[in-house]
Amino acid sequence: xxxxxxxxxxxxxxxxxxxxxxxxxxxxxxxxxxxxxxxxxxxxxxxxxxxxxxxxxxxxxxxxxxxxxxxxxxxxxxxxxxxxxxxxxxxxxxxxxxxxxxxxxxxxxxxxxxxxxxxxxxxxxxxxxxxxxxxxxxxxxxxxxxxxxxxxxxxxxxxxxxxxxxxxxxxxxxxxxxxxxxxxxxxxxxxxxxxxxxxxxxxxxxxxxxxxxxxxxxxxxxxxxxxxxxxxxxxxxxxxxxxxxxxxxxxxxxxxxxxxxxxx
Amino acid sequence: xxxxxxxxxxxxxxxxxxxxxxxxxxxxxxxxxxxxxxxxxxxxxxxxxxxxxxxxxxxxxxxxxxxxxxxxxxxxxxxxxxxxxxxxxxxxxxxxxxxxxxxxxxxxxxxxxxxxxxxxxxxxxxxxxxxxxxxxxxxxxxxxxxxxxxxxxxxxxxxxxxxxxxxxxxxxxxxxxx
Numbered sequence: 001x002x003x004x005x006x007x008x009x010x011x012x013x014x015x016x017x018x019x020x021x022x023x024x025x026x027x028x029x030x031x032x033x034x035x036x037x038x039x040x041x042x043x044x045x046x047x048x049x050x051x052x053x054x055x056x057x058x059x060x061x062x063x064x065x066x067x068x069x070x071x072x073x074x075x076x077x078x079x080x081x082x083x084x085x086x087x088x089x090x091x092x093x094x095x096x097x098x099x100x101x102x103x104x105x106x107x108x109x110x111x112x113x114x115x116x117x118x119x120x121x122x123x124x125x126x127x128x129x130x131x132x133x134x135x136x137x138x139x140x141x142x143x144x145x146x147x148x149x150x151x152x153x154x155x156x157x158x159x160x161x162x163x164x165x166x167x168x169x170x171x172x173x174x175x176x177x178x179x180x181x182x183x184x185x186x187x188x189x190x191x192x193x194x195x196x197x198x199x200x201x202x203x204x205x206x207x208x209x210x211x212x213x214x215x216x217x218x219x220x221x222x223x224x225x226x227x228x229x230x231x232x233x234x235x236x237x238x239x240x241x242x243x244x245x246x247x248x249x250x251x252x253x254x255x256x257x258x259x260x261x262x263x264x
Numbered sequence: 265x266x267x268x269x270x271x272x273x274x275x276x277x278x279x280x281x282x283x284x285x286x287x288x289x290x291x292x293x294x295x296x297x298x299x300x301x302x303x304x305x306x307x308x309x310x311x312x313x314x315x316x317x318x319x320x321x322x323x324x325x326x327x328x329x330x331x332x333x334x335x336x337x338x339x340x341x342x343x344x345x346x347x348x349x350x351x352x353x354x355x356x357x358x359x360x361x362x363x364x365x366x367x368x369x370x371x372x373x374x375x376x377x378x379x380x381x382x383x384x385x386x387x388x389x390x391x392x393x394x395x396x397x398x399x400x401x402x403x404x405x406x407x408x409x410x411x412x413x414x415x416x417x418x419x420x421x422x423x424x425x426x427x428x429x430x431x432x433x434x435x436x437x438x439x440x441x442x
Binding site: 005008010015022029033036037041044048110111112115116117155156249 | 284285286287288289290291292293294296297299301314315317318319321322325326327328329330331332333334335336337338339340341342343346347349350378381382384385388389390392393394397398401402405
């Protein structure tokens with residue numbers, strides 16, 4: 001039995017290398033497994049965060065009190081501003097901008113991670129039915145998280161910046177370069193960078209931007225230069241980037257939709 | 265259902281829960297996590313034998329390969345866990361093993377599975393992480409798997425025996441290899 005199953009596994013690997021029917025297996029896995037993962041996350045998810053919750057309760061309560069106070073102040077300010085707005089055209093334009101912004105992005109929750117060693121990918125609980133398309137950039141407030149790799153009806157898979165298969169064109173100062181994942185969640189490699197570029201630790205790394213602003217708009221924060229080994233002009237200089245977002249603890253993300261007129 | 269069918273159903277449920285926990289909880293921890301799936305396959309193999317072990321390994325491995333967001337080589341995890349299931353199935357009853365022996369067996373098999381998957385990914389596909397990233401994580405993960413296995417392997421064994429109605433026999437036989 002073991003020999004037969006080993007042979008079947010080997011056959012699957014060969015078929016996968018040839019790009020054959022294993023894609024159908026993945027599609028079945030995504031369609032059937034994605035919703036199961038979403039349901040399982042709502043059951044098992046509290047296990048993952050239970051320790052953190054206990055440790056941070058006091059800190060979170062203090063934060064909630066601060067936010068409630070800030071919210072109260074903002075509400076008062078909002079009321080004051082609303083009284084000042086008597087221009088119906090401006091109000092309508094603001095409402096239209098808000099509607100456009102809601103159309104431009106989808107909020108989603110991370111429900112599963114890739115258990116393979118060194119891999120950095122997650123499953124989101126939103127998919128094609130929510131307007132997510134392949135290659136869409138995935139963000140949190142702190143910066144870029146990754147891009148959508150595959151989409152099924154109710155879920156989608158995101159390749160994080162730190163995955164070894166990930167590469168993003170970036171700008172560091174006045175120089176263009178490429179950030180490649182290595183499997184380390186706290187460091188990516190800065191590649192194809194000008195050997196004469198004078199780079200220092202802490203320097204901000206942002207997306208270079210794609211044609212038509214899709215999939216990557218320019219200026220999204222990717223991270224900052226972490227280490228620079230080797231001197232100026234050294235062709236073997238190795239530069240690492242610390243991602244702005246600690247991708248292994250991300251829970252909620254924003255997935256951008258293609259702008260009007262752009263076909264993904 | 266016959267006692268044997270109850271045992272196999274229990275084993276299947278244990279492996280399925282392990283797969284879901286691996287994806288939804290352990291894969292999202294901010295450090296190298298234990299492979300609960302490997303520990304569950306070892307537990308099933310030790311409780312149910314050399315035939316059920318590879319079958320459990322194949323099913324669990326295939327689930328790890330095709331469920332989102334996995335994008336590795338389909339069949340690599342399945343092959344590694346078939347081997348693990350076969351080898352673990354040769355230990356007919358883990359109750360004869362001392363805790364340290366069980367920890368060493370589970371950690372060793374987890375190391376074998378992880379190293380096998382990484383080697384297959386490195387040789388056959390692009391985009392595999394380098395050894396500098398994988399080896400420390402693999403070492404930590406294997407030791408943690410061994411520790412988790414101290415609870416999971418006897419737990420699955422007890423559940424399977426209870427499902428088969430053989431829990432009453434509480435003797436501690438010596439481990440039989442072969």
